[in-house]
Amino acid sequence: MDVKAAFRNSPIWPPHKALCVVEWAGSLFVDHVFPFGLATAPSVQGCVADATVDLLDTWDVNPVFKWVDDFNFMREPCSAIMQEDGSIDYNYTYDLHDIISLTDRLGIPWHPIDKKGHDFTFVATYVGFKWDLQARTVSLPRKKCEKYVARVLAYLDVGRVSLEQSMKLHGTLQHTTFVLKAGNSYLPAISRAITGFKGDRHRRHHVARDARADLLWWKAILAEGHIMRSLLPRLHCDPDVWVDASTSWGIGLVVNGHWAAWRLLE
Numbered sequence: 348m349d350v351k352a353a354f355r356n357s358p359i360w361p362p363h364k365a366l367c368v369v370e371w372a373g374s375l376f377v378d379h380v381f382p383f384g385l386a387t388a389p390s391v392q393g394c395v396a397d398a399t400v401d402l403l404d405t406w407d408v409n410p411v412f413k414w415v416d417d418f419n420f421m422r423e424p425c426s427a428i429m430q431e432d433g434s435i436d437y438n439y440t441y442d443l444h445d446i447i448s449l450t451d452r453l454g455i456p457w458h459p460i461d462k463k464g465h466d467f468t469f470v471a472t473y474v475g476f477k478w479d480l481q482a483r484t485v486s487l488p489r490k491k492c493e494k495y496v497a498r499v500l501a502y503l504d505v506g507r508v509s510l511e512q513s514m515k516l517h518g519t520l521q522h523t524t525f526v527l528k529a530g531n532s533y534l535p536a537i538s539r540a541i542t543g544f545k546g547d548r549h550r551r552h553h554v555a556r557d558a559r560a561d562l563l564w565w566k567a568i569l570a571e572g573h574i575m576r577s578l579l580p581r582l583h584c585d586p587d588v589w590v591d592a593s594t595s596w597g598i599g600l601v602v603n604g605h606w607a608a609w610r611l612l613e
Contacts, residue, residue: 348446349463351456353416354381354388357395389415399453406449408441412473419473420446443467476526486575487526495519496569499562507551510544517541520565527574533561 350356358380359367367378367385381388396413403411412419424437443466447457458464465471469481477486487495502508502516517537524530536557544550554562568574589601597610 348418348420348460349458350416350418351458353392354383354385356454356456357381357388357391392416399450399455402453403446403449408446408449414474417473419471420467422467439467475522483578484575485526485578486573487523489572492569492572492574495523496566499566499569503554503559503562503566507553509551510541510548513537513541513544513552523569523574526576527568528576530565530568533564536561 359378364377364379367382369376369378369382381391392415396415396418399418400411400413403409408420408422410421412421420443422439422441425440426438428436428438430436443460450457460466470477470479472478472488475487475491477488478484479486498516498519502512505512517534520530520534520537524534536555540552540555540558543552543555587601587603590599592598597608599608600606
């Protein structure tokens with residue numbers, strides 16, 4: 348469920364209102380609630396969200412996961428009834444109506460469920476990812492894949508890129524690595540490109556060759572439109588890994604009885 352205009356529900360401390368003046372149509376207006384885009388707004392909203400989660404916990408509505416104005420409510424059966432056809436009907440201590448009734452007492456305005464939100468289900472979208480509790484998988488929705496492919500292509504086609512464009516693309520791809528673990532190996536070149544700006548936000552750079560090669564990998568993977576990983580815990584396995592390094596020589600590695608070593612170049 349999504350809070351409607353979350354930041355606009357938080358009033359500004361009166362002495363700070365003079366610092367939140369909005370210009371519109373040639374006039375100046377004092378804002379009495381937090382505007383969108385203010386750096387401190389998410390922190391204030393986070394305090395409200397934390398308090399909401401604590402209160403719901405006292406009412407035995409838990410666990411609750413939240414990110415800014417996006418709340419994800421969980422529940423587990425308290426009892427079950429076997430039907431004649433072999434199916435099982437589960438009973439729960441609360442439903443969506445109960446949650447809305449409780450939060451109405453706190454004055455929390457939710458977006459309509461049919462617009463931003465849904466009833467309890469095993470498949471849900473949260474923080475940009477699609478979670479399947481029965482299959483125990485997390486994936487990047489196809490629409491997100493298409494959006495990110497377009498963002499990569501736009502970055503490659505622009506010729507010279509800004510620091511802001513580079514940081515935005517890096518953040519997008521870094522977000523994706525939660526599902527696409529292999530993508531971590533295709534971010535360092537973009538990170539180096541960002542450090543190359545050296546704080547000059549107004550310069551534009553050509554996309555470096557190594558960064559371009561990595562972005563072409565990202566484009567190919569995202570274009571497939573099916574990025575998913577399992578949430579099942581891995582079986583315990585001790586690969587017997589040992590590693591050591593020498594400043595004057597190089598690095599050595601032993602994995603499960605097999606070894607390799609690399610000597611440093613001059």
